[in-house]
Amino acid sequence: MGFVAVAALCVVFADLSVTTSDPWTELQRMGLGVVTPDFGAVTGIAMVILQTIAFAISGVALGAIGGFLLSQVFHLGPVRWLCAAVRAIHELFWALIFLQMLGFSPLTGVLAIAIPYAGICAKVYAETLEEAELPALGALPHGTGIISAFFFARLPEVWVHIKNYTSYRFECGLRSSAVLGFVGLPTLGFYLETAFSEGNYSEAAALLIMFYILIATLRYWMRPKLIGLYIIAAPFLLGSGGAIEMTNIVRFLTVDIVPAPLRGGDLADVGMWSNLADWAGVLLLDQALPGMIATLLLTQIALVATGILALALFPLISKKFFGPVPRTIAHVFLVVLRSTPELILAYIFLQLWGPSMLPAIVALSLHNGAIIAHLMGRYSDEVKLRPDSPKGLNLYGFEVVPRIYGQFLAFLFYRWEVIMRETAILGILGIATLGFFIDSAMADIRLDRAIFLIGVMVIFNVAVDGLSRHIRRRLRLSNRAQQA
Numbered sequence: 001m002g003f004v005a006v007a008a009l010c011v012v013f014a015d016l017s018v019t020t021s022d023p024w025t026e027l028q029r030m031g032l033g034v035v036t037p038d039f040g041a042v043t044g045i046a047m048v049i050l051q052t053i054a055f056a057i058s059g060v061a062l063g064a065i066g067g068f069l070l071s072q073v074f075h076l077g078p079v080r081w082l083c084a085a086v087r088a089i090h091e092l093f094w095a096l097i098f099l100q101m102l103g104f105s106p107l108t109g110v111l112a113i114a115i116p117y118a119g120i121c122a123k124v125y126a127e128t129l130e131e132a133e134l135p136a137l138g139a140l141p142h143g144t145g146i147i148s149a150f151f152f153a154r155l156p157e158v159w160v161h162i163k164n165y166t167s168y169r170f171e172c173g174l175r176s177s178a179v180l181g182f183v184g185l186p187t188l189g190f191y192l193e194t195a196f197s198e199g200n201y202s203e204a205a206a207l208l209i210m211f212y213i214l215i216a217t218l219r220y221w222m223r224p225k226l227i228g229l230y231i232i233a234a235p236f237l238l239g240s241g242g243a244i245e246m247t248n249i250v251r252f253l254t255v256d257i258v259p260a261p262l263r264g265g266d267l268a269d270v271g272m273w274s275n276l277a278d279w280a281g282v283l284l285l286d287q288a289l290p291g292m293i294a295t296l297l298l299t300q301i302a303l304v305a306t307g308i309l310a311l312a313l314f315p316l317i318s319k320k321f322f323g324p325v326p327r328t329i330a331h332v333f334l335v336v337l338r339s340t341p342e343l344i345l346a347y348i349f350l351q352l353w354g355p356s357m358l359p360a361i362v363a364l365s366l367h368n369g370a371i372i373a374h375l376m377g378r379y380s381d382e383v384k385l386r387p388d389s390p391k392g393l394n395l396y397g398f399e400v401v402p403r404i405y406g407q408f409l410a411f412l413f414y415r416w417e418v419i420m421r422e423t424a425i426l427g428i429l430g431i432a433t434l435g436f437f438i439d440s441a442m443a444d445i446r447l448d449r450a451i452f453l454i455g456v457m458v459i460f461n462v463a464v465d466g467l468s469r470h471i472r473r474r475l476r477l478s479n480r481a482q483q484a
Contacts, residue, residue: 033201
């Protein structure tokens with residue numbers, strides 16, 4: 001109830017205004033576009049879809065390999081904090097950073113996905129290994145080496161969990177790959193943004209439908225036997241892009257990200273350090289602090305709204321409440337919501353209501369609520385009921401929800417960190433979160449300011465992650481919720 005009370009207080013201070021002059025007309029145009037998708041306008045999009053897949057495959061493969069290696073030393077403090085830092089930065093911010101060094105090279109998109117995913121996978125793989133029951137270790141002969149014990153006793157026990165999570169991470173990678181188009185990379189998001197900005201809603205609907213089909217058919221074309229072939233072929237589908245200039249990388253690392261007061265100065269000069277303190281103080285007070293407050297307000301409201309929505313939606317796909325036909329319809333509905341990247345949902349609502357917090361809150365709540373509802377629906381199917389269990393609302397309120405509530409909280413608290421990352425990135429759309437100031441600094445080519453604000457964001461997100469982990473431990477909630 002404390003989180004609900006905090007969210008209610010946040011609503012008082014949040015900007016939930018509708019600034020568009022005639023949102024209903026725009027909604028009608030969007031609705032018309034949904035029911036009249038123009039597939040003829042996207043006939044030449046096949047290569048873009050292949051590139052979207054190729055970015056996801058390359059990025060997730062590198063991230064999974066890096067994460068697996070890091071998971072073996074995740075117990076070391078510096079490694080754990082490094083992983084927390086890199087996963088706290090959203091893929092789009094990584095893309096903006098690498099654009100400054102590598103330009104519109106395919107490597108920009110691949111690294112933008114691979115680096116944060118390595119941090120995420122390292123945490124998940126390490127905690128999966130930590131929680132696993134390993135009876136096979138006791139059967140090993142005395143003197144078995146560490147490497148042999150790992151590959152013959154530890155890894156086989158958790159391989160299914162690691163494989164399933166990596167498959168889920170690839171689905172996330174497809175969404176991440178799509179939204180990379182919002183910063184100009186040649187993926188589906190680039191054409192989606194163009195269609196929406198030009199008001200071509202029929203074309204946008206066709207692109208979204210194709211993306212949903214791509215996600216829905218994932219189990220059919222992403223076969224285990226073909227993964228190796230896909231990984232080999234993916235780099236060839238990415239194209240060459242622009243040439244990578246070493247001078248750009250050197251300038252970025254040695255000049256661009258160095259705070260302006262320190263450039264070309266004498267490190268022994270006290271006045272220079274005073275100027276640096278003033279520079280940092282102005283950024284903290286004028287940009288970082290307002291951005292953090294807005295990010296926190298939006299995150300807390302979206303977190304509670306996500307929970308409420310998940311509790312309302314999960315019965316729709318649960319065998320305890322509905323038959324096959326209603327569950328199938330509900331499944332399709334949830335697949336659409338959880339498959340649509342938050343940035344794209346927010347962009348759609350932005351066209352309706354203008355750049356307030358309202359589009360972001362609705363987008364985050366719908367996307368994350370659908371994810372948790374899907375997981376809770378599956379979890380509720382495993383609940384065994386008494387023969388005399390009640391029906392209807394009593395079944396929901398007194399039997400099912402109390403028995404899955406701990407798992408629901410585990411899912412919700414894990415998504416807290418994720419929602420915080422997503423809230424920050426929505427600033428790219430003009431919503432006044434911390435990401436808005438980072439994107440503005442990038443646009444003004446004040447990269448030192450951008451990196452400073454990204455550092456603030458990392459500290460902020462890591463603190464929330466730590467608090468979430470502390471709450472989960474206090475409530476004895478399973479770390480397996482991380483697979484949300």
